[in-house]
Amino acid sequence: MKMRFLTLPISILRACSVIAALYVALSTAGCAATAIGKLSPEIPAMHSVSDFSDDERIARIADPWERFNRSIYNFNYRFDRYIYLPVVSGYEFITPTFVQKGVSNVFSNIGEVRTLYNSFFQLKGKKFMITFGRLLTNSTIGIGGLLDPATPLGLKKQGADFGQSMGGWGVDSGPYLVVPVLGPNTLRSTGGFAVDASIRFIAISAADPFGHSDNGDVILGGISALEGIDLRHREEFRYYESGYPFEYDLVRFLTYERGELMLTK
Amino acid sequence: MKHLKLAAILWFILLPVVSSAANDGYDYPMLGPYEATILGTPNNLKYPPPERILARRIVLDIIPDGKKPDIFFYNDGLRCTLAYQDKQAPLVFLIAGTGANDQSQKVLSIMKALYSAGFHVITLPSPTHPNFVISASRTHVPGDLTEDAADLYVAMEHAWNKVKGDVEVSGFYLGGYSLGGTHAAFVAKLDEERKIFNFRKVLMVNPAVNLYNSVTKVDGLLEKIPGGQRKIGAYFNAMFAKFAEFYRKGDFIEINDEFLYTLYKSKLFSDDENCGLIGLSFRTSLAGMVFASDVMTNGGYVVPKNRELTATDPLENYLFVYMHLSFMDYFDEYFYPYKHRKYPDLTRNALIDSLSLKSIEEYLKSSSKIGAITNDDDFILASGEIDYLRQLLEERLTVYPRGGHLGNLEYRDNMINLIGFFK
Numbered sequence: 001m002k003m004r005f006l007t008l009p010i011s012i013l014r015a016c017s018v019i020a021a022l023y024v025a026l027s028t029a030g031c032a033a034t035a036i037g038k039l040s041p042e043i044p045a046m047h048s049v050s051d052f053s054d055d056e057r058i059a060r061i062a063d064p065w066e067r068f069n070r071s072i073y074n075f076n077y078r079f080d081r082y083i084y085l086p087v088v089s090g091y092e093f094i095t096p097t098f099v100q101k102g103v104s105n106v107f108s109n110i111g112e113v114r115t116l117y118n119s120f121f122q123l124k125g126k127k128f129m130i131t132f133g134r135l136l137t138n139s140t141i142g143i144g145g146l147l148d149p150a151t152p153l154g155l156k157k158q159g160a161d162f163g164q165s166m167g168g169w170g171v172d173s174g175p176y177l178v179v180p181v182l183g184p185n186t187l188r189s190t191g192g193f194a195v196d197a198s199i200r201f202i203a204i205s206a207a208d209p210f211g212h213s214d215n216g217d218v219i220l221g222g223i224s225a226l227e228g229i230d231l232r233h234r235e236e237f238r239y240y241e242s243g244y245p246f247e248y249d250l251v252r253f254l255t256y257e258r259g260e261l262m263l264t265k
Numbered sequence: 266m267k268h269l270k271l272a273a274i275l276w277f278i279l280l281p282v283v284s285s286a287a288n289d290g291y292d293y294p295m296l297g298p299y300e301a302t303i304l305g306t307p308n309n310l311k312y313p314p315p316e317r318i319l320a321r322r323i324v325l326d327i328i329p330d331g332k333k334p335d336i337f338f339y340n341d342g343l344r345c346t347l348a349y350q351d352k353q354a355p356l357v358f359l360i361a362g363t364g365a366n367d368q369s370q371k372v373l374s375i376m377k378a379l380y381s382a383g384f385h386v387i388t389l390p391s392p393t394h395p396n397f398v399i400s401a402s403r404t405h406v407p408g409d410l411t412e413d414a415a416d417l418y419v420a421m422e423h424a425w426n427k428v429k430g431d432v433e434v435s436g437f438y439l440g441g442y443s444l445g446g447t448h449a450a451f452v453a454k455l456d457e458e459r460k461i462f463n464f465r466k467v468l469m470v471n472p473a474v475n476l477y478n479s480v481t482k483v484d485g486l487l488e489k490i491p492g493g494q495r496k497i498g499a500y501f502n503a504m505f506a507k508f509a510e511f512y513r514k515g516d517f518i519e520i521n522d523e524f525l526y527t528l529y530k531s532k533l534f535s536d537d538e539n540c541g542l543i544g545l546s547f548r549t550s551l552a553g554m555v556f557a558s559d560v561m562t563n564g565g566y567v568v569p570k571n572r573e574l575t576a577t578d579p580l581e582n583y584l585f586v587y588m589h590l591s592f593m594d595y596f597d598e599y600f601y602p603y604k605h606r607k608y609p610d611l612t613r614n615a616l617i618d619s620l621s622l623k624s625i626e627e628y629l630k631s632s633s634k635i636g637a638i639t640n641d642d643d644f645i646l647a648s649g650e651i652d653y654l655r656q657l658l659e660e661r662l663t664v665y666p667r668g669g670h671l672g673n674l675e676y677r678d679n680m681i682n683l684i685g686f687f688k
Contacts, residue, residue, distance in 0.1 A: 046567070058497070071577045074576055243344070
């Protein structure tokens with residue numbers, strides 16, 4: 001168990017270096033052709049922002065790290081396209097739909113724990129009770145979360161995470177941040193994700209469910225990989241699928257505003 | 266008084282019979298044109314989708330060795346969608362409407378309906394979608410129906426060459442909605458000369474009759490917003506605030522269809538506001554189209570001439586400016602000057618006339634393969650244009666009493682009629 005605590009920073013480092021290497025490889029793939037023939041000097045356009053300075057800005061969200069964020073956004077597009085989505089498609093191809101559904105339900109059920117302690121942190125009693133009811137029902141009648149009998153019983157799935165808890169305590173959302181692989185976030189939601197992940201890691205390590213096995217780490221690693229695949233399988237968003245040139249701006253606006261709205265729930 | 270009451274009752278009884286003789290009573294919900302356009306068709310009244318569908322994305326390399334700006338690095342070619350039967354069947358090409366791509370909700374709903382009726386389907390983006398402007402338009406300046414149709418025709422040939430080894434086709438059909446409907450008519454006419462597909466039937470769904478009239482109407486949707494078109498930013502923020510407030514107060518969890526439907530049932534937005542929201546949605550599409558064209562042609566309209574945008578450049582300032590430019594601005598400041606440089610003799614009025622079904626009316630009148638479906642309250646049509654369609658197409662035109670612009674597209678009676686046209 002101790003070993004696993006020690007290996008955590010190392011595996012994070014390793015993951016980071018893999019991502020960094022991928023980032024370099026994938027982001028250079030598309031920009032070989034840009035250096036050819038410099039164009040003539042710029043000429044001011046017919047219309048510019050000052051023409052409409054009497055109006056409010058549209059969908060403006062502060063984004064001090066925009067160039068970095070955009071490059072991660074583009075990296076995520078390539079990561080999805082060449083690595084993540086092909087793996088997810090493979091998974092969808094080889095597993096029957098009911099198995100995919102079951103897998104999603106199990107991970108969703110595990111995720112209820114996060115909602116549970118965060119709705120406690122946020123002092124949201126109703127959400128806490130509903131989630132408690134869901135966890136109880138789905139873990140028992142729902143065979144360890146494979147099925148979701150709670151929803152038809154009227155217990156609709158709630159959501160809460162540590163980012164929202166911090167928001168509830170008055171922590172500012174912080175700058176918009178696009179995280180490698182995870183995608184659009186804010187600094188607060190990213191921090192919240194890290195805290196939730198750590199809490200989970202500590203809980204799993206303490207419970208040590210595969211401690212009796214020699215291959216405990218391998219099993220846990222496999223489960224994490226499956227969870228990562230399931231996460232993308234459930235997420236319909238595809239980078240640049242809209243083909244709309246201002247997609248980044250609209251996604252930023254919606255991600256940020258949705259995050260702020262969710263604080264009120 | 267008694268007479269008046271009787272007359273009113275009679276009027277209500279007779280109205281459905283008079284307005285659409287083919288359907289006794291049209292059961293699409295009683296919604297105003299703007300409401301219908303936004304809300305569409307309630308799920309329980311929709312034409313049912315097929316149980317399973319074999320479909321795949323096809324990406325076409327139409328303009329080879331076309332130099333692509335870094336900012337459009339993700340644009341890998343023209344994206345079309347093929348839905349295929351595992352046996353021989355007729356194939357329908359579908360052209361999406363203004364600003365829509367090959368997988369927009371509307372084009373997919375037509376695709377699914379035709380698929381369950383046994384057709385192969387290939388959907389294409391609208392020539393106004395950035396993907397088409399970048400990858401399939403030879404001029405990269407959309408809006409000329411004849412040129413757009415020629416580009417579409419080439420795209421269809423590419424798509425067909427790509428899939429013909431895999432699907433067995435017994436004949437070709439063509440359809441499109443909104444601007445895509447108007448495009449379909451021009452593509453059909455071109456096909457009479459090129460004769461590659463020999464389309465058996467061609468359907469226009471809620472088409473524009475005259476593009477200039479329609480964009481005038483669409484620009485007009487924003488006239489009623491507080492402060493007028495120039496205050497589109499303030500309008501956007503006010504509408505969003507209203508939406509957010511509604512969400513905060515209600516007992517909702519996810520922002521999904523159910524939430525949106527509740528929102529509209531509560532009449533949160535007034536009729537004028539709905540009208541403005543539709544205008545806003547068109548404007549958002551237009552912004553993407555003009556940006557794509559501006560960059561591809563180095564047009565110097567909003568992006569300074571000779572500026573090379575990279576894949577990480579902030580674009581919000583451009584978005585802001587494009588959102589303030591109307592279809593009419595595009596026409597007068599960008600499209601017509603471009604045309605005029607190319608054809609110095611072309612007058613503004615002659616250009617407007619060429620952007621109309623009228624310019625090919627002899628063909629449309631004489632060709633029995635062409636048909637159309639539209640609504641009496643479709644606000645993209647100028648007054649008199651429905652009558653024009655009537656005398657042009659006669660019994661080949663169906664006019665529903667309501668539905669706004671495509672609000673009733675997915676309604677089962679409409680889909681049954683649409684499928685019936687191709688059968």
